Amino acid sequence: MAALPITHGGPGPVRGKHYFFVCVNSVSQAKAHKVFDDFAAISYRAQIVAGKNFIFKILVGGENYIHAKVFWALPCYGGGVVLVDVQENKTKTDSIEPF
Numbered sequence: 001m002a003a004l005p006i007t008h009g010g011p012g013p014v015r016g017k018h019y020f021f022v023c024v025n026s027v028s029q030a031k032a033h034k035v036f037d038d039f040a041a042i043s044y045r046a047q048i049v050a051g052k053n054f055i056f057k058i059l060v061g062g063e064n065y066i067h068a069k070v071f072w073a074l075p076c077y078g079g080g081v082v083l084v085d086v087q088e089n090k091t092k093t094d095s096i097e098p099f
Contacts, residue, residue, distance in 0.1 A: 037061030
């Protein structure tokens with residue numbers, strides 16, 4: 001699994017993370033109880049813990065966005081990706097804040 005570029009603390013652009021979102025897309029739809037027209041990460045912020053916490057701003061169709069909190073475990077803990085939570089009804093201008 002390739003390493004993601006990290007923006008510590010603040011928001012950053014998302015590039016080259018297709019494999020990551022294939023893992024998260026279906027789980028996000030299930031948690032939100034919706035089928036999304038689009039699923040494109042716009043930006044994210046990260047926090048280093050015993051792995052990495054990411055909060056992504058994701059375009060899900062039209063002017064609709066969600067924020068998805070994802071935990072990526074360290075390789076010594078299996079390196080798995082877990083969708084922790086989803087916040088719906090976000091806009092393009094909503095800041096990405098921890099939740």
